[in-house]
Each structure stands twice: as structure tokens, then as C-alpha cells.
Amino acid sequence: MRSFQKRLSEFEKRGVHLAAISVDPVERTASHCRKMGYTFTFLSDSDAAVIKRYDVLHRGAGPKSADIARPAEFYVDAGGTVRWVNLTENIAVRARPGQALSAIDTAK
Amino acid sequence: MKRKWNWALWLGFVVAVGGLFSYQFFIQFPSTRDFPWANLLLFGIGVALLLVGLFRAFGRPQVYRGKIFGAIFAVIAVLLFAFFSYVTFYVLKQVPLSAQAPRVGEKAPEFTLSDQNGKQVALSDLLSPKGAVLIFYRGFW
DSSP states (O other): OHHHHHTHHHHHHTTOEEEEEESSOHHHHHHHHHHHTOOSEEEEOTTOHHHHHTTOEETTOSGGGOOEEOOEEEEEOTTSBEEEEEEOSSTTOOOOHHHHHHHHHHHO | OOOBOOHHHHHHHHHHHHHHHTHHHHTTSHHHHSSOHHHHHHHHHHHHHHHHHHHHHHHSTTTBOOHHHHHHHHHHHHHHHHHHHHHHHTGGGOOOOOTTSOOTTSBOOOOEEEOTTSOEEEHHHHSTTTOEEEEEOOOOO
């Protein structure tokens, strides 16, 4: 996430928004963004409805067996079509900003 | 005669413990998170030092201390390493398949959620001019 914030200007230059989504309530997301200095959109999906709709739910994987999102990244173009999907097979391995940027450039 | 302090055992143990607890630090950087080589390196150095210490303790017990606590340190270090390996090479790979996740070429499901400022944001708001990258997180910061 830090690495995406660092290269946020490169996404902005391409006219692409960044939006993070987690099950955390707005207050926790807000304080996390303040603490980390995140300026991109950070959405709160407390009941995991959108996470379920995208089939990226990780059942019982959070603290106290809470349902949370598995790490996943999508690039959606201006028309609303998915152009790039990254579904990791290892929770520790996430998409890097460079991967997303090259996916955006390829999709053009 | 007073026997010598077996520093290799102590240092090896500290380095091995550091191999586990430094995970919190190394996880911040993609290059040490994607594959935990820095932690494995620390474990390797720690175990090598422990072996040196054990050889001294058992090979020259009249000179070096550490037969008992050295063995205890070594067992704890091996258990920590086993735990670390279990988590990084097994637990972290237990990710749901997400077979029904939107695929390339499909329409991304529409949604409206609240952002960090309490403002309602729809996917369609994010798409102009050139689309959006959606990043799903485990959260619980």
C-alpha cells in the first residue's frame, strides 16, 4: 500500500484512480490513512457485500475469525470492463505498482 | 578452572529469535516480503552459530560452558524455525480460489461504499477519465 502511495502520481498522470477496499469501518480506515499518509480513496465494506460480489472473501481469516478480503487487484477501464486481474496465491505476495501501471499501459 | 563463556550459543540464539521477530519489519518491503529470504538468512546464521557453540560445549566441555542451555537454545531455535516455515510456506498460501471473481473482459460489478471521509463513492464515480485500480485488502490495521 505504501508503494502504491509512493507512485500515486504515476496513476494520476494516466487518469486512473486508486481505490483500496477492506472490511474495516470508516473510522478505522480514516485513522489508518492519516497515520500512513494515504491520500487515495480508501473504501469501507464493513459487511463485506462488495467483497462477496467480487468473490474475494476469505472466510474466517481475520482476527476473531472475522470474514475479510483476500488480497486481490483489478484494473477496470473507463467503460467498466475488467482489463487486469491479480489474484495472489500467497498472502504475503501482493501486486506491485509497476505491475498495475504496465497493465494500464497495455490496456490502452 | 573456570570454563569459558560460550558466546556462539548466545549470539546464535539471539540471531535465530531475531529471524522470527524481524518478520514484522521485513514485511514492509516487497523485496523481503515476497520471499522471506532475510528471515531465512538470519535463521541460517543463528543455527550455524548454535552449531559452533554446541560443538564447543560437547567437544571441549572442560573449556566451554553450555551443554545444557546450549541444547535448550538449539531446540527452541529449531522450533521457532519450524513455526516460521509453517506460517510462511503453508498458512500464507491458504488463499481462497476466487473462481467467480470478475475476469478480464467482464464488467466489474457496480458498488457504492463510504470512503475514509465518510463520502459515498460509487465505482462509476471512479472510472473517469481512464478507469480505476481496485485493491482489496485484508484490513484490521
